Amino acid sequence: RDGGxxxxxxxxxxxxxxxxxxxxxxxxxMILSVQRLPLGDVFAINHxxxxxxxxxxxxxLGERVGWRRWLAILVGFVGVLIMLRPSAAAFQPAALLPLxxxxxxxxRDVITRRISATDSSTVTFAVTTTVxxxxxxxxxxxxxxxPIHLRDLWLxxxxxxxxxxxxx
Numbered sequence: 001r002d003g004g005x006x007x008x009x010x011x012x013x014x015x016x017x018x019x020x021x022x023x024x025x026x027x028x029x030m031i032l033s034v035q036r037l038p039l040g041d042v043f044a045i046n047h048x049x050x051x052x053x054x055x056x057x058x059x060x061l062g063e064r065v066g067w068r069r070w071l072a073i074l075v076g077f078v079g080v081l082i083m084l085r086p087s088a089a090a091f092q093p094a095a096l097l098p099l100x101x102x103x104x105x106x107x108r109d110v111i112t113r114r115i116s117a118t119d120s121s122t123v124t125f126a127v128t129t130t131v132x133x134x135x136x137x138x139x140x141x142x143x144x145x146x147p148i149h150l151r152d153l154w155l156x157x158x159x160x161x162x163x164x165x166x167x168x
Contacts, residue, residue, distance in 0.1 A: 010123055
């Protein structure tokens, strides 16, 4: 429906690969984040991602952002800080994990914007899914592999459905 096999032609292979690696690494870092920090802190820090993305879009996409948007970005960062209520005693190195997730996610979104001019969303989805599958298989060497029970297959199907829906 989206052009058949032609829609799978990759015109930006490096962009596609870097985008997929950004998604895979941000996913791994997010898992590490929620293991080491309170969930509220992880998501509060991660809310900085769209703010970072706007700044990156100025630098890498040449977009113009007026003073009102810069003011909104500043207010957004203040909002993130208010949610975190930072103090010197509360800072811990693990807080850099969700910050890295926010920065990598923002980078992924800027790359997505750039490659969407040449590549279809179908090829982006296919490349991303393939890279994440390979990354997961590679990580299973270090983390161990447990067989999937048939009773859990519906969860994987549901996750795949929502992943596809989110990407499109």
